[in-house]
Amino acid sequence: MxxxxxxxxxxxxxxxxxxxxxxxxxxxxxxxxxxxxxxxxxxxxxxxxxxxxxxxxxxxxxxxxxxxxxxxxxxxxxxxxxxxxxxxxxxxxxxxxxxxxxxxxxxxxxxxxxxxxxxxxxxxxxxxxxxxxxxxxxxxxxxxxxxxxxxxxxxxxxxxxxxxxxxxxxxxxxxxxxxxxxxxNYQYEDVFITGFRKGEFGLLLSFLNHEPAGMLEFMPPDDRKRIYSSHKVVSENQNFKFIEPIKCHVKYRNLTKQGKLRIPSFVEWL
Missing domain, CATH: 3.30.470.30 (DNA ligase/mRNA capping enzyme)
Structure with a gap:
């Protein structure tokens, strides 16, 4: 039951x-x-x-x-x-x-x-x-x-x-x-947004050393609009558009065993 x-x-x-x-x-x-x-x-x-x-x-x-x-x-x-x-x-x-x-x-x-x-x-x-x-x-x-x-x-x-x-x-x-x-117990990190997923919302992240940091799916609507209105696309493939890096501050649960951010969410622009 x-x-x-x-x-x-x-x-x-x-x-x-x-x-x-x-x-x-x-x-x-x-x-x-x-x-x-x-x-x-x-x-x-x-x-x-x-x-x-x-x-x-x-x-x-x-x-x-x-x-x-x-x-x-x-x-x-x-x-x-x-x-x-x-x-x-x-x-x-x-x-x-x-x-x-x-x-x-x-x-x-x-x-x-x-x-x-x-x-x-x-x-x-x-x-x-x-x-x-x-x-x-x-x-x-x-x-x-x-x-x-x-x-x-x-x-x-x-x-x-x-x-x-x-x-x-x-x-x-x-x-x-x-x-x-x-x-x-959130952890915090400064990262770059380097691209966004076509279709369902999702942002590609990288650490400041440009190593991949994972995918961000939690961002307030107004900040999403800012990404779509101010980004500059440098290339794209079937699933993603890649943009000039935009720096921001995120919070996350912990690092995965692959060294990526687990469940990152947007905090503020930098």
């Missing part, structure tokens, strides 16, 4: 508030795990069933009538989530990456909806039922408050960010709520 997950809103900076809990934002794939009629089914947040992709999660011993919310990760160097590895596992049956399902919430237990429980109550229930001996599943650790110190630690270790959740909020099925907030 698929349940549409609760979604997060975004804030730019953490703030101190002991009425929130703080936990690590995991860099993986959001997964809803269900066991109804003694049949385990696993779904992405967009209601795509992926049970066959993660067979090691289909044999987890949890009560019938349970629905869990969490993130599948592949632990990489130093235990840090490796997003490219988890996507490789997701896309290829030949991948042998070891996954872990990191559970941060419970929606149903024994066939009863528990969304009205407070978040600490739901966390306590998870601690009671998640089997400690199964290395493929675990619970996400959390603390009250300490948002700024936690985020500073995240930045030092180059992790994705933190999540701040109102401690006594209910689980809001299928809603994006201010009760859950994410703070992304």
């Amino acid at each position: 698929y349940v549409s997950p609760m979604l997060l809103n975004k804030v730019d900076h953490p703030f101190e508030d002991d009425s929130y809990i703080t936990e690590l934002k995991l860099d993986g794939i959001r997964i809803i795990w269900t066991n109804f009629n003694n049949k385990v089914r696993i779904y992405t947040r967009h209601n795509n069933e992926v049970t066959s992709i993660f067979p090691e999660l289909a044999t987890i011993d949890l009560p019938e009538g349970t629905v869990l919310d969490g993130e599948i990760v592949v632990p990489g160097d130093g235990g840090k989530p490796d997003f490219e590895a988890v996507m490789e596992r997701f896309m290829s049956k030949k991948s042998n990456h070891q996954i872990q399902y990191c559970v941060f919430d419970i929606i149903y237990f024994n066939g009863e909806k528990v969304t009205s429980y407070s978040l600490p109550q739901r966390k306590e229930l998870l601690d009671e039922i998640i089997p400690e001996e199964n290395m493929n599943i675990g619970t996400v650790r959390w603390i009250y408050g300490n948002e700024t110190a936690y985020f500073d630690l995240i930045k030092q270790n180059k992790l994705e960010g933190i999540v701040m959740k109102k401690a006594y909020s209910r689980y809001e099925v299928g809603k994006r709520s201010d009760s859950w907030l994410k703070v992304i």
Whole structure:
């Protein structure tokens, strides 16, 4: 039984508030795990069933009538989530990456909806039922408050960010709520825009040393208009028009293993 997950809103900076809990934002794939009629089914947040992709999660011993919310990760160097590895596992049956399902919430237990429980109550229930001996599943650790110190630690270790959740909020099925907030640990870079994709919007980026930096797809409409009105085309091929370089400032999640910017978005012109 698929349940549409609760979604997060975004804030730019953490703030101190002991009425929130703080936990690590995991860099993986959001997964809803269900066991109804003694049949385990696993779904992405967009209601795509992926049970066959993660067979090691289909044999987890949890009560019938349970629905869990969490993130599948592949632990990489130093235990840090490796997003490219988890996507490789997701896309290829030949991948042998070891996954872990990191559970941060419970929606149903024994066939009863528990969304009205407070978040600490739901966390306590998870601690009671998640089997400690199964290395493929675990619970996400959390603390009250300490948002700024936690985020500073995240930045030092180059992790994705933190999540701040109102401690006594209910689980809001299928809603994006201010009760859950994410703070992304963005990285920043000065780059050149060197071209744009024909058709669907996308800008080619290069680092200041002219090495390829990836594709930018997130830019405000007014700034898009500026690109199209002020660029000077120097060449083109079937898919791209190449322009005289334009310098700008972008933010991104991290560098990929190929040394390119992951999910860059426009910040300002330089």
